[in-house]
Amino acid sequence: GQQVMQIPQYQHVQEGEDFTTYCNSSTTLSNIQWYKQRPGGHPVFLIQLVKSGEVKKQKRLTFQFGEAKKNSSLHITATQTTDVGTYFCAGSGANNLFFGTGTRLTVIP
Amino acid sequence: NAGVTQTPKFQVLKTGQSMTLQCAQDMNHEYMSWYRQDPGMGLRLIHYSVGAGITDQGEVPNGYNVSRSTTEDFPLRLLSAAPSQTSVYFCASRLQGQADQPQHFGDGTRLSIL
Numbered sequence: 001g002q003q004v005m006q007i008p009q010y011q012h013v014q015e016g017e018d019f020t021t022y023c024n025s026s027t028t029l030s031n032i033q034w035y036k037q038r039p040g041g042h043p044v045f046l047i048q049l050v051k052s053g054e055v056k057k058q059k060r061l062t063f064q065f066g067e068a069k070k071n072s073s074l075h076i077t078a079t080q081t082t083d084v085g086t087y088f089c090a091g092s093g094a095n096n097l098f099f100g101t102g103t104r105l106t107v108i109p
Numbered sequence: 110n111a112g113v114t115q116t117p118k119f120q121v122l123k124t125g126q127s128m129t130l131q132c133a134q135d136m137n138h139e140y141m142s143w144y145r146q147d148p149g150m151g152l153r154l155i156h157y158s159v160g161a162g163i164t165d166q167g168e169v170p171n172g173y174n175v176s177r178s179t180t181e182d183f184p185l186r187l188l189s190a191a192p193s194q195t196s197v198y199f200c201a202s203r204l205q206g207q208a209d210q211p212q213h214f215g216d217g218t219r220l221s222i223l
Binding site: 006009030031033035041042043044045048050088090092095096097098099100101102 | 140142144149150151152153154157159165167199201209211212213214215216217
């Protein structure tokens with residue numbers, strides 16, 4: 001079955017440091033989505049990448065989709081305490097999304 | 110719009126008890142799904158539905174039943190609760206039946222089985 005692996009599982013950073021999480025799929029993905037889940041909350045959609053090599057930015061967040069459409073990354077520049085939470089990637093199957101295991105980000109003030 | 114509404118928010122059950130987790134959405138989304146979230150394992154798909162009257166199994170369907178009699182509602186039933194079903198359960202919906210649409214999640218149900 002389709003598998004989406006995500007690393008690292010946890011990341012602690014000082015406020016102002018950068019953060020990156022990586023997502024790898026065992027199969028080629030038609031698209032990839034990223035979600036953020038605040039502590040105690042529910043996942044919230046951030047963005048979708050569709051094209052090979054695509055790069056999208058949302059303020060301090062940069063999302064990339066690999067050339068082979070089997071990997072993706074989320075980079076946060078100069079983290080802030082509001083960035084805390086778990087970041088999930090999710091790859092599309094025929095009908096469903098397959099979520100990665102998530103990266104829990106802690107930002108130390 | 111309320112979005113996706115899940116009830117209850119918290120529940121404690123004894124082993125062997127049954128219960129139904131409720132999920133309703135007011136966005137006229139055709140696709141609805143149930144996930145469970147466990148530490149270190151991300152979100153795993155339990156069951157999903159691409160429209161009223163249609164349901165199918167996800168990755169971890171054993172011990173759960175679903176039905177979809179209306180577009181709005183997608184309840185999840187635990188037939189005989191087991192401690193392994195202690196988890197946080199999320200219902201999600203999206204527009205149309207294609208996986209490239211963003212999913213909208215409910216606030217979750219935190220379920221403990223003793």
